[in-house]
Amino acid sequence: MRIGMIGCGNISAQYLATFPVLPDVELVAVADIDLERARAVAGEHEGVRALTVDELLADPAVDTVLNLTIPAAHAEVDRRAIAAGKNVYAEKPFAVETADGAAVLEAAAAAGVLVGSAPDTVLGVGTQTARAAIDQGLIGAPVAATATMLTPGHERWHPNPDFYYAPGGGPLLDMGPYYIHSLVTLLGPVSAVIGAASRSREERTIGSGPREGESIPVTIDTHITGVLVHESGVLSTLVMSFDAVATAAHPIEVHGTEGSLAVPDPNRFDGEVSVHRLGGEGWEAVPEQAGYVGAGRGIGLQDMATRGEELRASGALGQHALEVMNAVLEASRTGARVEIASTVARPEAVAHADVRVGEASVGG
Structure with a gap:
């Protein structure tokens, strides 16, 4: 799963540290409202390109957007990514207003894309x-x-x-x-x-x-x-x-x-x-x-990459919370x-599984 990360603030460092140990996830691009900050992050990670938000959303090399923007922007950025045909995985909280989170799930269902939500x-x-x-x-x-x-x-x-x-x-x-x-x-x-x-x-x-x-x-x-x-x-x-x-x-x-x-x-x-x-x-x-x-933070993306619609850190769970x-x-x-109007299935348990650099799979 090829990731385009939008938002290069404090929390991004924890995701960046985890990406190398995820065998089915690859970071290919980063964007930020401050393009220089995105360029600084890209410069520290081989093969990662710094783009504007619009460029990242239009990039065919990105199939999943990791949304690390401020909470007030989560729903808007998710909807834009979905409109561009991308899967989305959002930092917590899933949105600020309950109706906005519900709109993200509705848009994803109509577009046939996956939605994940921290925390993982x-x-x-x-x-x-x-x-x-x-x-x-x-x-x-x-x-x-x-x-x-x-x-x-x-x-x-x-x-x-x-x-x-x-x-x-x-x-x-x-x-x-x-x-x-x-x-x-x-x-x-x-x-x-x-x-x-x-x-x-x-x-x-x-x-x-x-x-x-x-x-x-x-x-x-x-x-x-x-x-x-x-x-x-x-x-x-x-x-x-x-x-x-x-x-x-x-x-x-x-x-x-x-x-x-x-x-x-x-x-x-x-x-x-x-x-x-x-x-x-x-x-x-x-x-x-x-x-x-x-x-580490980002294991939810690995779970999404290998389990698809059965991902555990799901948008439905984020919306329910x-x-x-x-x-x-x-x-x-x-x-x-x-x-509470919504409900959600209790996520499936995770089997004991190591996460190690070079492993073919982290199990689950």
């Missing part, structure tokens, strides 16, 4: 080992889950954090995809949500870079709490915050009738899974047993329970 971290050994443990009945029947992400805010380290505090940003749309994709992978789709939200202050101070000390406005809520009602009946409690300092909670915990499972950070591909059994004396490590080993997130925000504004 859920394909790594962390989330996949946890899924295997649940599927094997290690904790009995799942009853509830918690997903917790607390940080004092990205302005402390990001030199241009403005978009995190404007519509389309915030802790839920920024970090929520990792947690919701993981929860759906572990427990299945969501049918309804309730929510509440707040913000601690009306402006933030940039803590690094050339704009250090500059104040920026906060126009969205920065602490979000939601309860997700899964179709299975499991209740997941979600806490996403740019207003808190730290937490001792596991990133995700799944509680069942026979035990509780600690799931590692879904923003990472690996990490230890542990279980506390009913009647046990403490947490025990669960042996690694599933998922792509040593994976987007609808869930926007429904939590709506519930926090109205105080009402919000039903």
Whole structure:
């Protein structure tokens, strides 16, 4: 699968580091609103051409567009790529508005092209080992889950954090995809949500870079709490915050009738899974047993290249997560329970498979 990457910002470095180990994926072109930045990236990677966005979309050598633009541009760039006959794989969130994400899927279906969506971290050994443990009945029947992400805010380290505090940003749309994709992978789709939200202050101070000390406005809520009602009946409690300092909670915990499972950070591909059994004396490590080993961002493209329409990091999953997130925000504004219109199949489990340079296949 020949990739044209649009957007050469911070996250692109992680994809660029992964491409060499993906046997069925080749980066052939890059584009950016700043053409010089695209040229700098192309200059560091043999065989990669720097193009304008229009040139990349028209290039017959590109069959799949990797969309690493800012969230507000995801849907527009996806639709343009689809209109040009390309498959698309978008960074998270899938879009900003639920209707825009739905329009991308409709356009792709009409054009007969594939749509993928980050995050693909859920394909790594962390989330996949946890899924295997649940599927094997290690904790009995799942009853509830918690997903917790607390940080004092990205302005402390990001030199241009403005978009995190404007519509389309915030802790839920920024970090929520990792947690919701993981929860759906572990427990299945969501049918309804309730929510509440707040913000601690009306402006933030940039803590690094050339704009250090500059104040920026906060126009969205920065602490979000939601309860997700899964179709299975499991209740997941979600806490996403740019207003808190730290937490001792596991990133995700799944509680069942026979035990509780600690799931590692879904923003990472690996990490230890542990279980506390009913009647046990403490947490025990669960042996690694599933998922792509040593994976990095972009493994979802390899999955797309080899599995086609059965890709796991799918646009349908990205759209379902987007609808869930926007429904939590709506519930926090109205105080009402919000039903989720979409559903999605729980992605197929990933067999234990290494990702190594020179391998003929990464399995799956």
